[in-house]
Amino acid sequence: MGALYRLFLRTQATRGRLIGLLLLGALAVVLGYAVGASPSADPVDDGTILMVSYGLALFVPVATLVFASAVLGEPNEDGTLVYLWLKPIARWRIVAAALAATLTVTLPVVVIPMVAAAAATGAGAPLVRGTLAATVLATIAYTGVFTWLGLRVKRALVWGLAYILVWEGFVARAGANPSRLAIRANARSLLVRMSGGPTRLISVSKPTAIAIPIAAAVLGVVLTIRRLIRQDVA
Amino acid sequence: MSDARIIDQGYRPYEGPRRGRAGAVRSLAWHSVLRALGLRRTPWAKILPIASVVIAYLPAAVFVGVAVLVPKRVRDQANVLPTYHGYYGFITAAIVLFVALVGPEVLCSDRRNGMLGLYLASPLDRGSYLFAKVLAVLPVLGLVTLGPPLVLLVGLTVANAGPEGFGGFLLVFVRIGAAGVVISAAYTALSLAASSLTDRRAVASAGIILTLLLTSVATHTLVERAGANEHIMLLDLFFVPFELVQRIYGDPGIRPSIATGQLAAAELAWTAGAAAVLWWRYRKLTITR
Amino acid sequence: MIVVDDVSKWFGDVVAVSDVSFRVGPGVTALLGPNGAGKSTMLRLLCGLTTPSQGTVRVLGADPHGDPALYRRVGLVPQQEAVFGSLSGRQFVRLAAHLQGLAQPDAAAVASLHVVELDPDDGRPMSTYSKGMRQRAKVAQALVHDPEVLMLDEPLEGLDPRQRLHLIELFRRLGSDGRCVVVSSHVLDEVERFGSRVLVMAQGRLAAEGDFHEIRALMDDRPNRLRVRTDHPRELAAALLGADSVVAVRLQDDALFVDTDDVGSFRRAVAPAAVRAGARLLELVPLDDDLESVFRYLVGRG
Numbered sequence: 001m002g003a004l005y006r007l008f009l010r011t012q013a014t015r016g017r018l019i020g021l022l023l024l025g026a027l028a029v030v031l032g033y034a035v036g037a038s039p040s041a042d043p044v045d046d047g048t049i050l051m052v053s054y055g056l057a058l059f060v061p062v063a064t065l066v067f068a069s070a071v072l073g074e075p076n077e078d079g080t081l082v083y084l085w086l087k088p089i090a091r092w093r094i095v096a097a098a099l100a101a102t103l104t105v106t107l108p109v110v111v112i113p114m115v116a117a118a119a120a121t122g123a124g125a126p127l128v129r130g131t132l133a134a135t136v137l138a139t140i141a142y143t144g145v146f147t148w149l150g151l152r153v154k155r156a157l158v159w160g161l162a163y164i165l166v167w168e169g170f171v172a173r174a175g176a177n178p179s180r181l182a183i184r185a186n187a188r189s190l191l192v193r194m195s196g197g198p199t200r201l202i203s204v205s206k207p208t209a210i211a212i213p214i215a216a217a218v219l220g221v222v223l224t225i226r227r228l229i230r231q232d233v234a
Numbered sequence: 235m236s237d238a239r240i241i242d243q244g245y246r247p248y249e250g251p252r253r254g255r256a257g258a259v260r261s262l263a264w265h266s267v268l269r270a271l272g273l274r275r276t277p278w279a280k281i282l283p284i285a286s287v288v289i290a291y292l293p294a295a296v297f298v299g300v301a302v303l304v305p306k307r308v309r310d311q312a313n314v315l316p317t318y319h320g321y322y323g324f325i326t327a328a329i330v331l332f333v334a335l336v337g338p339e340v341l342c343s344d345r346r347n348g349m350l351g352l353y354l355a356s357p358l359d360r361g362s363y364l365f366a367k368v369l370a371v372l373p374v375l376g377l378v379t380l381g382p383p384l385v386l387l388v389g390l391t392v393a394n395a396g397p398e399g400f401g402g403f404l405l406v407f408v409r410i411g412a413a414g415v416v417i418s419a420a421y422t423a424l425s426l427a428a429s430s431l432t433d434r435r436a437v438a439s440a441g442i443i444l445t446l447l448l449t450s451v452a453t454h455t456l457v458e459r460a461g462a463n464e465h466i467m468l469l470d471l472f473f474v475p476f477e478l479v480q481r482i483y484g485d486p487g488i489r490p491s492i493a494t495g496q497l498a499a500a501e502l503a504w505t506a507g508a509a510a511v512l513w514w515r516y517r518k519l520t521i522t523r
Numbered sequence: 524m525i526v527v528d529d530v531s532k533w534f535g536d537v538v539a540v541s542d543v544s545f546r547v548g549p550g551v552t553a554l555l556g557p558n559g560a561g562k563s564t565m566l567r568l569l570c571g572l573t574t575p576s577q578g579t580v581r582v583l584g585a586d587p588h589g590d591p592a593l594y595r596r597v598g599l600v601p602q603q604e605a606v607f608g609s610l611s612g613r614q615f616v617r618l619a620a621h622l623q624g625l626a627q628p629d630a631a632a633v634a635s636l637h638v639v640e641l642d643p644d645d646g647r648p649m650s651t652y653s654k655g656m657r658q659r660a661k662v663a664q665a666l667v668h669d670p671e672v673l674m675l676d677e678p679l680e681g682l683d684p685r686q687r688l689h690l691i692e693l694f695r696r697l698g699s700d701g702r703c704v705v706v707s708s709h710v711l712d713e714v715e716r717f718g719s720r721v722l723v724m725a726q727g728r729l730a731a732e733g734d735f736h737e738i739r740a741l742m743d744d745r746p747n748r749l750r751v752r753t754d755h756p757r758e759l760a761a762a763l764l765g766a767d768s769v770v771a772v773r774l775q776d777d778a779l780f781v782d783t784d785d786v787g788s789f790r791r792a793v794a795p796a797a798v799r800a801g802a803r804l805l806e807l808v809p810l811d812d813d814l815e816s817v818f819r820y821l822v823g824r825g
Binding site for chain 2 (some may be wrong): 024027031034035037038039046049050053054057058062066153154155156157158159161162165166169170
């Protein structure tokens with residue numbers, strides 16, 4: 001599994017992806033600094049809204065989508081998956097290596113700038129803790145879901161963006177129930193509860209906000225393994 | 235006398251009429267429209283574009299239904315029907331998704347699968363090729379920028395909830411047209427420019443969505459959270475066209491301090507800038523196959 | 524070693540393989556067919572990359588799709604060009620060896636690369652390799668674990684003539700060593716050099732299997748054609764027309780083109796006929812006993 005993990009790391013962490021996402025992360029820090037440097041009546045509110053509207057709504061899902069959808073999706077599309085599939089390795093090991101590699105690359109790329117941005121807002125330790133927890137949880141959830149998506153459809157990047165835009169950005173705002181099924185809404189609720197930010201951004205309870213993303217991650221992993229076992233290759 | 239004859243089935247040159255560059259532009263534009271909508275292709279190719287179009291029209295259908303079923307007194311009290319320019323607020327996600335799909339589909343595929351070389355071996359040159367693509371993308375985007383408000387207008391008018399009199403109807407009709415053109419022009423240029431920068435459709439789509447969302451979130455944060463000058467909003471590719479639409483309807487918009495002339499200039503600058511990127515990329519492009 | 528029983532495979536409404544049954548043992552077997560015949564689908568079925576819609580496939584007694592442990596004993600050179608471009612050839616083959624569970628993956632990779640005449644010390648990424656080098660790297664990764672069954676989908680593509688000859692000789696040797704080698708190729712004159720056992724597919728069906736010379740002999744609806752060169756063509760032609768085994772004779776320049784439905788009888792009859800005609804036999808060559816002719820007759824049927 002170590003060889004697979006190293007292979008996936010190598011194919012994931014391409015220069016273009018890293019530079020693009022590091023720039024997005026840098027922007028988060030710049031915005032955080034700008035918010036922190038401005039005279040604000042409620043830094044906690046402003047900082048929370050920045051973390052939610054830029055971080056959880058855009059940066060975290062997009063960064064995770066870029067890596068997770070490609071880890072098995074690219075080999076599946078270009079035909080190189082056959083070199084891994086036609087080996088005496090249990091399919092779950094292949095998926096485990098892929099997920100481990102994705103998290104190894106994605107977590108630092110998103111968590112560090114998000115935490116730095118939260119700190120830069122000057123809203124205090126609760127926002128930093130909330131951002132850390134919500135970012136890690138959201139990244140794990142998105143990794144499970146988008147890894148499966150990458151294997152399931154062609155152009156997973158577009159489908160993933162459609163999910164982020166339409167489901168999480170539009171449908172999930174329609175009410176409490178659709179909101180529970182959106183990773184963003186759950187991560188946002190957790191962040192706001194921990195930071196003490198504007199309560200209008202809370203749509204689910206704390207246990208739900210933790211359980212649903214974990215369930216999404218587990219479901220994504222199970223579906224990925226199942227898909228890898230059953231699908232036609234090359 | 236025998237009526238047998240030998241029909242020469244071998245190669246024969248084409249002797250029919252030749253439609254020239256104009257015909258080539260029309261053909262390419264039509265083919266690009268079909269491609270953008272996933273028509274004459276597999277069901278998978280249709281799902282996302284058609285879903286975007288459906289989402290764009292759904293609220294209009296709902297509001298027309300409300301106008302028909304709910305009495306006017308109740309409607310006015312509850313203020314349930316949106317304004318025609320306010321309608322865009324319901325379908326922004328659909329517009330963004332559609333913009334992100336259309337440009338890459340019509341431009342990236344040609345470069346990736348080698349068709350661009352074939353097109354340029356026809357009466358088309360780079361300029362007319364791009365003109366054909368613009369001719370295709372503009373009306374396709376009009377499906378989601380022009381169509382839904384028009385459906386709303388017609389539906390509400392039929393349900394007796396539309397503008398007062400023929401003059402009122404005509405005014406709204408013209409405004410819808412102008413608004414549609416403003417949004418379509420800017421996003422046509424953006425979509426095609428982004429698609430000229432990479433051969434991969436998915437990367438181009440992601441780039442378009444990110445550009446739109448990033449400029450919006452970043453400028454909003456700077457203005458609303460960091461107290462920056464409001465004119466930074468002119469860098470927001472979401473804000474500029476939609477705020478201009480507000481002004482077309484005579485609404486001061488969400489940033490009345492930004493003059494309409496400045497908005498129009500920003501819209502023009504973004505559109506022209508994107509068009510310049512598109513032209514520059516294609517002028518430089520080496521066609522090897 | 525490979526048993527295919529009544530296998531069909533369809534994708535929606537498209538039937539790619541229809542009611543195919545055959546057995547393949549040790550040695551080299553060529554899988555032939557025109558484009559769209561179902562060869563690649565068949566090869567994928569044999570490797571377990573897809574499952575049959577109907578029927579069973581057994582490789583070394585096991586279901587190739589459901590049994591990853593089987594892959595220790597099977598090697599595949601897939602048709603698609605894509606490889607892990609950021610890896611060097613050695614890294615690519617070493618990865619394969621590692622995933623196969625070999626004790627010394629690097630040593631095995633080096634040995635395998637030498638077999639295909641690639642330099643193990645070439646550290647360039649495979650994205651910079653020529654098509655032929657990439658193809659050889661693919662062959663190396665398929666051989667690194669010394670599989671009992673080797674499947675090759677267009678393995679000679681992109682190779683120069685010398686490399687082709689080298690690999691053909693390698694596959695022949697593997698076949699004669701007792702391995703089961705199945706090769707899918709369009710290059711018929713080279714496939715002939717692999718050996719004479721073929722599986723011919725057309726329109727998803729198995730058109731013929733076995734030694735292609737014997738297949739040709741079975742084609743009694745198509746007379747064999749031979750060219751006879753002689754110093755007295757007209758006289759010999761007249762003499763041959765009287766032979767029972769001769770179906771038709773055509774005269775062209777100084778050669779006779781003879782159609783016969785019994786090559787053996789014709790060969791016995793031609794010498795006495797030449798003596799009677801006072802003609803000297805200069806050449807006697809079968810024109811359609813080659814693989815290309817057999818292939819053309821088989822896939823051109825119906």
